[in-house]
Amino acid sequence: MKVDTNIRSRTRSDELFDHAQKYLIEGVNSPSRGRTVFEPGPIFIERGEGCRIWDADGNEYIDFMMSFGALIHGHAHPAIVSAVSQAIAGGSHFASATSAEVDVAERFCRMVPSAEAIRFTNSGTEATMLALRLARAATGHTKFVKFEGHYHGWYDPYLLNAHAHPPRKLGAPENPARIPDSAGVPPATFNDVVLAPWNDAARLEAILQKHAHELAAIITEPIMANMGCIPPRDGYLAQLRELATKYGVLLIFDEVVTGFRYAPGGCQEFYGVRPDLSTFGKALGAGFPIGAIAGPRSILNRMKWGEDMVLHYGTFNGHRLTMKVVTTSLDLLMAENKAAYRKLHHLGDQAIAGLRSIFERRKIGAVVQGFGPMFQIYFTDRTAIHDYRDYCSFVDTRCYSRFIYALHKQKIYMTPSNGLHWIITTAHGESDIDGLLAAADQACAEIS
Numbered sequence: 001m002k003v004d005t006n007i008r009s010r011t012r013s014d015e016l017f018d019h020a021q022k023y024l025i026e027g028v029n030s031p032s033r034g035r036t037v038f039e040p041g042p043i044f045i046e047r048g049e050g051c052r053i054w055d056a057d058g059n060e061y062i063d064f065m066m067s068f069g070a071l072i073h074g075h076a077h078p079a080i081v082s083a084v085s086q087a088i089a090g091g092s093h094f095a096s097a098t099s100a101e102v103d104v105a106e107r108f109c110r111m112v113p114s115a116e117a118i119r120f121t122n123s124g125t126e127a128t129m130l131a132l133r134l135a136r137a138a139t140g141h142t143k144f145v146k147f148e149g150h151y152h153g154w155y156d157p158y159l160l161n162a163h164a165h166p167p168r169k170l171g172a173p174e175n176p177a178r179i180p181d182s183a184g185v186p187p188a189t190f191n192d193v194v195l196a197p198w199n200d201a202a203r204l205e206a207i208l209q210k211h212a213h214e215l216a217a218i219i220t221e222p223i224m225a226n227m228g229c230i231p232p233r234d235g236y237l238a239q240l241r242e243l244a245t246k247y248g249v250l251l252i253f254d255e256v257v258t259g260f261r262y263a264p265g266g267c268q269e270f271y272g273v274r275p276d277l278s279t280f281g282k283a284l285g286a287g288f289p290i291g292a293i294a295g296p297r298s299i300l301n302r303m304k305w306g307e308d309m310v311l312h313y314g315t316f317n318g319h320r321l322t323m324k325v326v327t328t329s330l331d332l333l334m335a336e337n338k339a340a341y342r343k344l345h346h347l348g349d350q351a352i353a354g355l356r357s358i359f360e361r362r363k364i365g366a367v368v369q370g371f372g373p374m375f376q377i378y379f380t381d382r383t384a385i386h387d388y389r390d391y392c393s394f395v396d397t398r399c400y401s402r403f404i405y406a407l408h409k410q411k412i413y414m415t416p417s418n419g420l421h422w423i424i425t426t427a428h429g430e431s432d433i434d435g436l437l438a439a440a441d442q443a444c445a446e447i448s
């Protein structure tokens with residue numbers, strides 16, 4: 001079926017895309033921004049303010065993609081603009097010790113339950129790289145459990161079964177097909193990866209019985225956020241904690257998406273489960289590039305200089321401008337007894353309830369999963385999507401793309417990729433949720 005992707009006007013976006021392809025591979029800097037996802041090409045965004053963005057043709061949208069969740073306070077929040085403007089006048093970065101990084105580290109350790117100490121990186125990928133290196137050094141083992149469909153950045157060993165594939169390619173759940181996500185990774189790298197299905201404690205225990213003696217860690221997204229939004233089954237994260245402890249394996253929560261979003265202390269606070277190590281990024285930076293690893297001193301001290309240290313360098317670690325932004329952002333999140341979190345949950349739940357009732361009224365087979373600040377819509381005849389295999393087998397991702405193109409015409413911006421998720425920020429308000437719901441109703445009329 002031909003997809004109608006006409007927004008009000010896209011002449012300038014198309015011109016820019018043609019030009020971009022002369023210099024940039026596929027005209028973009030990440031496949032998730034280009035034609036792999038957007039048909040007939042990306043919408044070029046020129047400006048943002050609050051929860052609104054404007055594209056190169058002057059079309060205005062309410063943004064619910066929010067830089068893949070990096071913008072917890074929306075675009076150009078005045079306090080953040082002021083923090084950056086003041087800070088840059090005093091020099092952008094020194095690659096030396098600064099009070100700015102101590103200000104953030106202190107706040108971070110106060111907010112995140114498992115953070116006795118932290119180390120900053122420049123992206124979520126760098127943080128998950130470091131987490132695995134630390135876990136391996138701490139345990140002396142190299143293998144680790146990775147769950148099917150979880151994405152932990154683009155570091156070699158994580159690039160197994162992170163993309164969706166047709167169900168016939170997946171193999172049996174007890175013996176999953178091992179599908180690399182990238183060329184150029186030495187096949188031997190994947191010998192260290194023990195693949196497991198997520199949201200299934202019994203299967204994981206069977207795997208641990210066999211492999212625990214050679215495992216450094218189990219790494220998990222606490223809410224699966226790269227196949228849309230798949231929350232853990234009741235008690236599943238606590239079961240993961242118990243199993244990791246019982247079998248002597250470190251538990252890593254990859255909170256790059258969930259950190260600072262669901263609660264000041266991320267999912268570990270929200271669900272009351274304490275991982276050994278956790279990684280952060282996205283919302284922590286409020287739009288600036290950052291990553292971080294947190295954990296107990298007993299593990300993070302392995303980075304202290306010495307003969308068997310874990311090496312971690314980085315010119316831009318603890319970048320001064322970013323640190324100034326993060327201090328401002330964290331203070332905004334914690335102000336008025338954490339009012340920001342009440343707002344994120346309230347608005348998100350309102351959007352979710354509204355969308356559910358639209359799909360029900362219009363008799364469209366769709367589920368809306370997630371809660372509060374993050375959710376995703378699946379066009380499916382199922383009542384819920386519990387894991388990677390459900391996502392690959394039962395979700396009509398093309399229908400979702402058509403729905404999103406219809407929303408673009410209704411001034412709502414979101415990626416057409418079903419693998420991502422809707423983001424609520426402190427910049428959204430009730431009227432923006434009303435705007436979304438009115439647009440979604442129209443979009444449903446268009447796709448049904």
Ligand SMILES: Cc1ncc(COP(=O)(O)O)c(C=O)c1O
Nearest residue numbers: 123124125151152153256257281
């Ligand atoms: C759960 C998770 N971990 C790690 C990463 C990598 O973060 P970054 O894109 O900042 O390298 C991502 C990015 O989407 C992610 O979703």
